[in-house]
Amino acid sequence: MDSPAPNSQQTPWVRVHMGAAALGLEVGGDWTVDTANTLERLLADVRPGTQDRVEADLSAVTAMDTVGAWLLHRTGQRLSASGLSVDATGLSPRYRALLDQVQRNDRTCEVAPPEGNAFVRLLEEIGVGTVNALTTFGQFLSFLGLVMVRFASVPLHPRRLRINALVHQMEMVGLRATPIVALIVFLIGAVVVNQGAIQLRQFGAEVMVVNLLAISVLRELGPMLAAIMVAGRSGSAFTAQIGSMVLREEVDAMRTLGLNPIDVLVLPRMLALGIMLPLLTFLADLLGLLGGMILGWATLGITPAIFMTQLLEAVSLRTLAVGLIKAPFFAVIIATSGCFYGMTVGGSADSVGRNTTAAVVQSIFMVIVLDALFALFFSAIGWS
Amino acid sequence: MDDQTPPNPPSPPAPAGAEAAEVAIRLRGITNRFGPQVIHEDLDLDVYRGEILGVVGASGSGKSVLLRTIIGLQQPAAGSVEIFGRDRLTLNADEEHTARRNWGVLFQDGALFSSLTVAQNIQVPLREYFDLSQDLLDQIASYKLAMVGLSPEAGPKYPSELSGGMRKRAGLARALALDPEILLLDEPTAGLDPIGAANFDQLLADLSRALELTVFLVTHDLDTLHTVCDRVAVLAERRVLAVGTLAELLQFDHPWVRDYFRGPRARAAGITIP
Ligand SMILES: Nc1ncnc2c1ncn2[C@@H]1O[C@H](COP(=O)(O)OP(=O)(O)OP(=O)(O)O)[C@@H](O)[C@H]1O
Numbered sequence: 001m002d003s004p005a006p007n008s009q010q011t012p013w014v015r016v017h018m019g020a021a022a023l024g025l026e027v028g029g030d031w032t033v034d035t036a037n038t039l040e041r042l043l044a045d046v047r048p049g050t051q052d053r054v055e056a057d058l059s060a061v062t063a064m065d066t067v068g069a070w071l072l073h074r075t076g077q078r079l080s081a082s083g084l085s086v087d088a089t090g091l092s093p094r095y096r097a098l099l100d101q102v103q104r105n106d107r108t109c110e111v112a113p114p115e116g117n118a119f120v121r122l123l124e125e126i127g128v129g130t131v132n133a134l135t136t137f138g139q140f141l142s143f144l145g146l147v148m149v150r151f152a153s154v155p156l157h158p159r160r161l162r163i164n165a166l167v168h169q170m171e172m173v174g175l176r177a178t179p180i181v182a183l184i185v186f187l188i189g190a191v192v193v194n195q196g197a198i199q200l201r202q203f204g205a206e207v208m209v210v211n212l213l214a215i216s217v218l219r220e221l222g223p224m225l226a227a228i229m230v231a232g233r234s235g236s237a238f239t240a241q242i243g244s245m246v247l248r249e250e251v252d253a254m255r256t257l258g259l260n261p262i263d264v265l266v267l268p269r270m271l272a273l274g275i276m277l278p279l280l281t282f283l284a285d286l287l288g289l290l291g292g293m294i295l296g297w298a299t300l301g302i303t304p305a306i307f308m309t310q311l312l313e314a315v316s317l318r319t320l321a322v323g324l325i326k327a328p329f330f331a332v333i334i335a336t337s338g339c340f341y342g343m344t345v346g347g348s349a350d351s352v353g354r355n356t357t358a359a360v361v362q363s364i365f366m367v368i369v370l371d372a373l374f375a376l377f378f379s380a381i382g383w384s
Numbered sequence: 385m386d387d388q389t390p391p392n393p394p395s396p397p398a399p400a401g402a403e404a405a406e407v408a409i410r411l412r413g414i415t416n417r418f419g420p421q422v423i424h425e426d427l428d429l430d431v432y433r434g435e436i437l438g439v440v441g442a443s444g445s446g447k448s449v450l451l452r453t454i455i456g457l458q459q460p461a462a463g464s465v466e467i468f469g470r471d472r473l474t475l476n477a478d479e480e481h482t483a484r485r486n487w488g489v490l491f492q493d494g495a496l497f498s499s500l501t502v503a504q505n506i507q508v509p510l511r512e513y514f515d516l517s518q519d520l521l522d523q524i525a526s527y528k529l530a531m532v533g534l535s536p537e538a539g540p541k542y543p544s545e546l547s548g549g550m551r552k553r554a555g556l557a558r559a560l561a562l563d564p565e566i567l568l569l570d571e572p573t574a575g576l577d578p579i580g581a582a583n584f585d586q587l588l589a590d591l592s593r594a595l596e597l598t599v600f601l602v603t604h605d606l607d608t609l610h611t612v613c614d615r616v617a618v619l620a621e622r623r624v625l626a627v628g629t630l631a632e633l634l635q636f637d638h639p640w641v642r643d644y645f646r647g648p649r650a651r652a653a654g655i656t657i658p
């Protein structure tokens with residue numbers, strides 16, 4: 001029997017002769033994965049009556065692959081399980097080897113880990129979720145502690161600080177974030193002036209819009225917007241970078257080579273953010289004021305000279321300081337979350353995605369909570 | 385060109401079997417570069433239908449890159465790749481999709497999908513191309529796993545929970561999932577124990593006989609070359625230095641080829657100079 005040319009498929013067929021003593025089975029055509037659907041249907045219809053024997057003639061089979069061989073084997077198994085003796089003839093030796101391969105490897109395995117009852121699973125997920133949340137929190141704190149200890153020991157062991165990595169990270173998280181941070185606060189500054197003026201005009205106190213702008217940008221909007229942008233940009237990048245290194249066993253390799261992953265991966269990132277986020281915040285402050293000033297000049301007729309006079313009356317250096325002081329704390333939160341979730345990646349590519357989301361959500365959430373705490377603190381000490 | 389290279393490498397004989405040697409994969413004038421580094425230059429190679437072609441070469445000589453070129457993952461700087469007489473570059477997206485149904489590829493590092501279990505990995509190509517019942521899918525995954533020598537416990541595991549050799553076998557099972565006509569394997573026996581490697585050789589021999597597989601087999605395993613390969617191609621000096629049966633290559637006079645096939649390991653594998 002010659003091999004068929006590619007693409008010339010023969011429809012498979014199954015003929016059943018219900019004899020008195022023997023069930024005659026004649027099959028032919030292509031027995032391949034392409035025809036498996038048809039075959040499965042045809043074979044399901046083969047049901048023995050009162051016979052105790054099956055005589056199968058396989059000589060008309062024109063092509064066979066392992067799926068076809070499997071279907072043949074499976075049918076044979078089913079028939080002998082219902083008490084018939086199966087006698088198959090005529091299969092070409094080529095396909096016989098295939099049938100043998102499949103026969104030898106007839107085993108059942110689970111496809112996915114067992115799932116269990118839906119309700120039990122729900123309870124289990126709630127329990128596991130709670131425990132995980134708590135342990136993650138504990139791990140996060142101990143990670144933070146570990147990083148702090150390594151950080152504190154840097155003055156004693158200056159070599160632990162990787163200057164090259166630090167400079168590289170400063171460029172990635174700071175320098176490259178300047179355009180987007182600048183643009184966003186510039187626009188927000190303009191919007192604050194625009195909206196504020198509409199309200200203040202009712203009291204004839206349009207120029208007070210400068211106070212509104214200065215206080216909100218310097219105290220809240222500048223630091224918060226810079227931190228949130230950086231959390232989205234760099235927090236996620238930290239998790240994804242470190243996470244894929246963990247997956248490819250690079251972090252394990254580091255440990256074996258005597259490198260401390262905290263020194264190599266975490267400290268440069270944390271320090272770079274600690275240096276760059278205050279600078280970005282300062283930039284955000286300036287650009288926010290600039291945006292407000294330009295809009296005020298263009299639409300309200302507040303000239304830069306009037307703007308500056310009003311600005312110096314409204315704010316002091318303390319207002320600027322209140323905003324800037326928060327930036328390093330935000331930086332620590334963002335860097336720790338990003339690196340922590342990167343280090344805890346495990347298993348599949350999915351977990352990189354999951355952890356990246358967690359890192360960004362958690363750092364933005366904690367930035368906002370911390371900002372609120374700072375507000376309470378500053379008003380308590382009278383720096384309002 | 386250096387002098388020791390004879391102008392005509394051993395002429396490629398037709399593979400075993402009487403039928404006229406139809407070319408399954410035809411590479412002509414392939415040049416591959418990475419920046420200034422030239423990997424292949426004007427490389428020609430034919431793989432005949434139904435043969436198992438072993439591809440050997442020093443580490444870094446460009447075997448994996450050649451395999452990627454055949455699959456289309458690496459765009460050559462020059463040259464053509466023909467699969468069953470059709471230039472791969474002229475296929476449109478649909479034809480490409482259909483053509484891929486006939487290929488099975490095992491990457492050097494397994495390349496399993498990390499978010500699927502081993503059994504689900506094997507079912508991916510089956511689901512993509514066919515609409516089979518879940519029962520049949522599960523049974524196919526089961527026997528494919530057993531064929532490549534994995535125990536049933538490996539089925540529901542995720543790739544990150546497997547050993548290196550198990551990942552390799554799972555990758556092989558996925559490559560075999562569709563019983564493809566052309567099988568491209570990158571070091572399938574690397575990382576397998578000798579028994580597993582011997583079983584693999586047997587499996588490949590059985591499958592290639594029954595399914596008339598065309599196999600492009602990158603390997604350093606001298607036993608595999610000896611037992612299952614119809615012909616062997618030697619990749620060196622940026623081209624196919626020589627191609628022929630093992631016996632022919634043993635006569636081939638080139639220092640690297642001589643060291644490769646006549647070293648102590650070759651003797652241990654039972655390769656002897658006739
Ligand atoms: N993506 C890439 N970019 C740059 N160079 C590459 C790339 N992939 C491969 N190379 C280079 O091409 C050459 C051939 O690589 P290839 O992976 O094909 O080697 P190989 O023959 O498969 O070796 P081995 O036996 O170790 O697997 C190497 O020198 C490698 O550095």
Ligand SMILES: [Mg+2]
Nearest residue numbers: 447448492570
């Ligand atoms: Mg390789």
